Amino acid sequence: MVQVRSYYEILGIDTESTVVDIKKAYKEKLLCTHPDKNRAVEAQNVSIEEIKEAYQVLVSPSGKEKYDRELADSYKKQGFYNGGEGLEDYSLDEFSYDPESSEFHMDCPRCQMAQGFEFTESLLEEHCIERKEGGFYVVVQCSACSLWLNVNFDVAEEYESS
Numbered sequence: 574m575v576q577v578r579s580y581y582e583i584l585g586i587d588t589e590s591t592v593v594d595i596k597k598a599y600k601e602k603l604l605c606t607h608p609d610k611n612r613a614v615e616a617q618n619v620s621i622e623e624i625k626e627a628y629q630v631l632v633s634p635s636g637k638e639k640y641d642r643e644l645a646d647s648y649k650k651q652g653f654y655n656g657g658e659g660l661e662d663y664s665l666d667e668f669s670y671d672p673e674s675s676e677f678h679m680d681c682p683r684c685q686m687a688q689g690f691e692f693t694e695s696l697l698e699e700h701c702i703e704r705k706e707g708g709f710y711v712v713v714q715c716s717a718c719s720l721w722l723n724v725n726f727d728v729a730e731e732y733e734s735s
């Protein structure tokens with residue numbers, strides 16, 4: 574099933590965080606004394622049990638490594654799905670395109686992960702869903718947090734002829 578929140582999200586850190594960062598984030602989360610408003614709001618949605626669980630896994634280098642692998646696998650499986658009602662809409666134009674690798678990417682607007690959104694042109698074609706009102710969309714997830722986006726686009730002319 575779709576994982577609602579990664580341990581990184583629970584602690585408000587990214588996957589590059591060091592043990593020191595993780596310990597710091599853990600203390601801040603538990604005490605809820607961080608002056609940053611967004612973190613304080615986030616903290617209200619997370620239970621102490623979740624924070625402790627996330628911390629215990631991530632603070633151990635081997636635990637973090639194992640978790641990172643599991644997370645990467647689950648994101649690979651979840652990378653595209655077709656139930657994206659009510660998600661935030663983005664236009665494909667907002668993604669940068671690398672013609673060499675045929676990949677689109679964008680930094681995550683929520684967790685700020687560099688190229689948190691990344692997908693190839695062929696995946697786009699394979700997973701696109703037609704809109705009744707015209708055009709297409711795909712649903713993609715950030716590789717670092719649980720943010721899903723609708724990416725809207727019109728069919729490029731080169732796909733229409735065949």
Ligand SMILES: [Zn+2]
Nearest residue numbers: 681684715718
């Ligand atoms: Zn993200």
